[in-house]
Amino acid sequence: MKYENFHTFDVKAGDAIATVTFDFGTVNVQGQEMLADLNSLAMRLERDRDTKVVIFQSANPEVWVCHYDTELLKDMSTEAVSRDEAQLLDLQSVCERISKVPQATIAKLEGFARGGGHELALALDMRFAVRGKFKFMQMEVGMGILPCGGGASRMARQTGLGRALEITLSARDFDADEAEAMGTINKALDADEIDDYVNTLAQRIAKFPAESINACKQMVYESIDKPIEDALKAEAYWLYQATSKTPAVKRFQIADEQGLEHDMENQRNWEKLVMEVQDIN
Amino acid sequence: MKYENFHTFDVKAGDAIATVTFDFGTVNVQGQEMLADLNSLAMRLERDRDTKVVIFQSANPEVWVCHYDTELLKDMSTEAVSRDEAQLLDLQSVCERISKVPQATIAKLEGFARGGGHELALALDMRFAVRGKFKFMQMEVGMGILPCGGGASRMARQTGLGRALEITLSARDFDADEAEAMGTINKALDADEIDDYVNTLAQRIAKFPAESINACKQMVYESIDKPIEDALKAEAYWLYQATSKTPAVKRFQIADEQGLEHDMENQRNWEKLVMEVQDIN
Amino acid sequence: MKYENFHTFDVKAGDAIATVTFDFGTVNVQGQEMLADLNSLAMRLERDRDTKVVIFQSANPEVWVCHYDTELLKDMSTEAVSRDEAQLLDLQSVCERISKVPQATIAKLEGFARGGGHELALALDMRFAVRGKFKFMQMEVGMGILPCGGGASRMARQTGLGRALEITLSARDFDADEAEAMGTINKALDADEIDDYVNTLAQRIAKFPAESINACKQMVYESIDKPIEDALKAEAYWLYQATSKTPAVKRFQIADEQGLEHDMENQRNWEKLVMEVQDIN
Numbered sequence: 001m002k003y004e005n006f007h008t009f010d011v012k013a014g015d016a017i018a019t020v021t022f023d024f025g026t027v028n029v030q031g032q033e034m035l036a037d038l039n040s041l042a043m044r045l046e047r048d049r050d051t052k053v054v055i056f057q058s059a060n061p062e063v064w065v066c067h068y069d070t071e072l073l074k075d076m077s078t079e080a081v082s083r084d085e086a087q088l089l090d091l092q093s094v095c096e097r098i099s100k101v102p103q104a105t106i107a108k109l110e111g112f113a114r115g116g117g118h119e120l121a122l123a124l125d126m127r128f129a130v131r132g133k134f135k136f137m138q139m140e141v142g143m144g145i146l147p148c149g150g151g152a153s154r155m156a157r158q159t160g161l162g163r164a165l166e167i168t169l170s171a172r173d174f175d176a177d178e179a180e181a182m183g184t185i186n187k188a189l190d191a192d193e194i195d196d197y198v199n200t201l202a203q204r205i206a207k208f209p210a211e212s213i214n215a216c217k218q219m220v221y222e223s224i225d226k227p228i229e230d231a232l233k234a235e236a237y238w239l240y241q242a243t244s245k246t247p248a249v250k251r252f253q254i255a256d257e258q259g260l261e262h263d264m265e266n267q268r269n270w271e272k273l274v275m276e277v278q279d280i281n
Numbered sequence: 282m283k284y285e286n287f288h289t290f291d292v293k294a295g296d297a298i299a300t301v302t303f304d305f306g307t308v309n310v311q312g313q314e315m316l317a318d319l320n321s322l323a324m325r326l327e328r329d330r331d332t333k334v335v336i337f338q339s340a341n342p343e344v345w346v347c348h349y350d351t352e353l354l355k356d357m358s359t360e361a362v363s364r365d366e367a368q369l370l371d372l373q374s375v376c377e378r379i380s381k382v383p384q385a386t387i388a389k390l391e392g393f394a395r396g397g398g399h400e401l402a403l404a405l406d407m408r409f410a411v412r413g414k415f416k417f418m419q420m421e422v423g424m425g426i427l428p429c430g431g432g433a434s435r436m437a438r439q440t441g442l443g444r445a446l447e448i449t450l451s452a453r454d455f456d457a458d459e460a461e462a463m464g465t466i467n468k469a470l471d472a473d474e475i476d477d478y479v480n481t482l483a484q485r486i487a488k489f490p491a492e493s494i495n496a497c498k499q500m501v502y503e504s505i506d507k508p509i510e511d512a513l514k515a516e517a518y519w520l521y522q523a524t525s526k527t528p529a530v531k532r533f534q535i536a537d538e539q540g541l542e543h544d545m546e547n548q549r550n551w552e553k554l555v556m557e558v559q560d561i562n
Numbered sequence: 563m564k565y566e567n568f569h570t571f572d573v574k575a576g577d578a579i580a581t582v583t584f585d586f587g588t589v590n591v592q593g594q595e596m597l598a599d600l601n602s603l604a605m606r607l608e609r610d611r612d613t614k615v616v617i618f619q620s621a622n623p624e625v626w627v628c629h630y631d632t633e634l635l636k637d638m639s640t641e642a643v644s645r646d647e648a649q650l651l652d653l654q655s656v657c658e659r660i661s662k663v664p665q666a667t668i669a670k671l672e673g674f675a676r677g678g679g680h681e682l683a684l685a686l687d688m689r690f691a692v693r694g695k696f697k698f699m700q701m702e703v704g705m706g707i708l709p710c711g712g713g714a715s716r717m718a719r720q721t722g723l724g725r726a727l728e729i730t731l732s733a734r735d736f737d738a739d740e741a742e743a744m745g746t747i748n749k750a751l752d753a754d755e756i757d758d759y760v761n762t763l764a765q766r767i768a769k770f771p772a773e774s775i776n777a778c779k780q781m782v783y784e785s786i787d788k789p790i791e792d793a794l795k796a797e798a799y800w801l802y803q804a805t806s807k808t809p810a811v812k813r814f815q816i817a818d819e820q821g822l823e824h825d826m827e828n829q830r831n832w833e834k835l836v837m838e839v840q841d842i843n
Contacts, residue, residue, distance in 0.1 A: 233645075
């Protein structure tokens with residue numbers, strides 16, 4: 001898959017990992033150019049059978065993606081709509097499409113991410129942020145709107161209700177440690193450790209079968225949208241989606257021959273074991 | 282809006298903030314008087330266009346709201362009902378109505394809150410509690426019932442399943458630090474810092490447009506009750522609900538004229554910026 | 563109820579607490595024997611009116627339950643199924659049945675729990691794990707499948723989406739402190755404190771009325787599968803389920819006679835009070 005002709009970010013792909021580096025204007029504003037680029041990126045990722053992990057980072061040392069372009073908001077409609085008339089907004093559609101690409105997606109947050117910028121980060125699978133540099137804010141309540149790039153919908157799915165309400169209603173900055181404590185990010189890291197942490201994680205995931213990665217992530221997203229009985233059936237569905245395309249059975253045959261489950265030494269070394277089995281195809 | 286003639290609490294309203302101070306008998310028991318007062322309060326808040334934030338505190342230095350009045354329970358029905366026959370209980374209706382008022386609501390928890398008292402706190406948007414003084418308990422399992430003022434329903438929406446089950450099944454006291462770690466409160470604070478913390482938060486929110494506050498909070502509550510696609514449509518619905526009534530567009534026009542998104546200095550100062558824009562009407 | 567003739571664990575029941583001690587082969591593999599035993603255990607627990615709490619522990623100092631038997635996976639189907647055709651898998655059915663037994667269930671995790679072993683732990687109500695000994699991993703993504711014993715469905719109900727995705731996609735070990743921070747377990751404990759902690763909790767719950775325990779736990783599980791209005795109705799349903807069978811009313815009559823809610827001293831001592839009332843039958 002060729003990842004070229006983007007205007008707001010650069011993409012390097014290879015060894016099953018793509019790195020998207022935002023680099024647009026002074027502050028990586030999220031305007032029509034970036035939405036078009038993200039939509040085009042999603043379209044390619046959906047068809048890419050080689051890339052398994054996508055890291056989203058910024059070339060700007062202070063800003064990841066700043067926020068939605070206010071220029072686009074100055075002409076927005078001011079007419080109320082009915083529940084039935086409500087249509088997905090462009091930012092919502094793009095974030096949702098990015099959210100469900102078959103790859104594992106990681107936000108490497110080394111600078112500010114506010115408003116739509118932070119909503120894009122929330123639409124990715126995992127988020128890691130740098131202490132002393134990262135800040136996030138949902139300032140929409142102060143601007144007369146609400147986080148409408150999926151932020152109001154996705155926040156409580158990360159943090160629980162009370163903290164989602166505080167974030168959404170206070171329109172203040174939260175730093176990396178606060179974000180970790182509330183659950184909007186997976187982990188706060190020091191500036192000199194985020195590269196290693198994210199790369200190690202990405203390289204680990206990139207060894208695993210693409211169909212399993214997709215099955216795992218789609219199922220985790222489905223899980224909270226369904227009652228448990230329906231969620232369990234979805235698990236079974238995704239299991240056979242995966243096994244119909246991955247060398248799972250062969251791996252288990254070999255594992256069985258090796259007496260995997262009867263060996264205490266193997267139990268101590270599962271972290272290595274799961275990597276060694278990746279060479280079986 | 283006049284906030285008078287309450288028997289179980291006092292209300293002071295002004296500068297867009299109302300402060301409800303529970304002060305009833307020895308221990309702020311949650312009986313018919315308090316439920317009637319809370320219902321009447323909710324009715325007024327729903328029509329109040331001036332108040333944007335409501336703080337709930339107690340005049341009693343040891344107790345916020347103690348628990349539901351056991352006198353009301355001694356005559357309760359002991360007949361099982363079918364799923365279809367189950368009707369909302371008074372405490373549930375009142376807590377749910379308070380939960381959805383258009384204002385941002387804050388529980389300032391400086392003393393005990395157990396049973397129905399804690400369930401009322403869970404029905405508010407945000408909770409802050411004092412170390413060394415606050416304790417909460419859901420003791421219902423020990424009394425032969427279950428938390429039925431919304432507590433069994435709302436607990437896991439704050440904490441996740443495992444911790445909600447421990448809270449509900451153990452009927453023990455949890456202090457402020459435990460509450461923060463489990464997620465039932467937003468933050469544990471020292472006794473000498475809670476006033477500043479809650480007032481600063483309330484005053485910040487009180488500057489924002491009332492319609493945005495309402496849109497943000499209703500949407501966060503909706504978010505976890507709906508699959509993501511439906512939640513996103515609800516966001517779009519609430520966006521236009523807000524913009525049809527707030528000066529959002531004017532603010533973005535001015536922000537655009539000021540070149541907001543292209544300025545690194547502005548990005549560093551969004552916390553101030555979002556307050557300065559409140560003067561634009 | 564007699565708890566005999568199990569092949570993969572031993573059960574000791576008495577004083578309203580049953581202790582299930584896994585002890586099967588070298589590493590407590592989760593094969594057909596264990597699933598059959600767990601199913602048989604659930605069938606008995608569902609009919610047991612004396613046991614109120616079940617503790618699940620291991621005789622193996624290094625392993626709780628290691629993982630699903632890979633031998634069973636080497637012959638699994640590799641045909642994709644439609645959404646409608648997807649049937650519950652054996653491991654899912656057994657875990658779900660164990661999850662909903664009327665007793666409060668506790669995983670006492672003193673060793674490794676990976677794959678299906680960890681999914682069984684997630685199906686229990688509460689989890690406590692020992693620092694320095696416990697590790698968990700969902701390695702399925704690396705094996706070409708996904709956690710399909712309820713793990714993909716239940717993870718985000720404990721941790722929120724981002725951390726569930728990291729756990730499911732990284733296939734790495736997480737220790738007790740990480741598990742506590744992410745929310746997969748209730749609490750990390752030192753090796754010399756877990757016995758006391760779990761026993762104290764179990765003995766406390768074991769004093770409470772069986773019907774209340776069941777009502778509380780079923781309702782907490784229902785809560786996140788339903789919109790708030792429906793969840794509240796379910797609370798009312800479970801209330802009358804409980805009061806139709808427990809001495810709740812009598813307890814409240816006595817509490818009322820004792821002037822419980824008007825006494826500040828009682829408010830300070832609710833932890834004891836809720837235990838004293840257990841002697842009223």
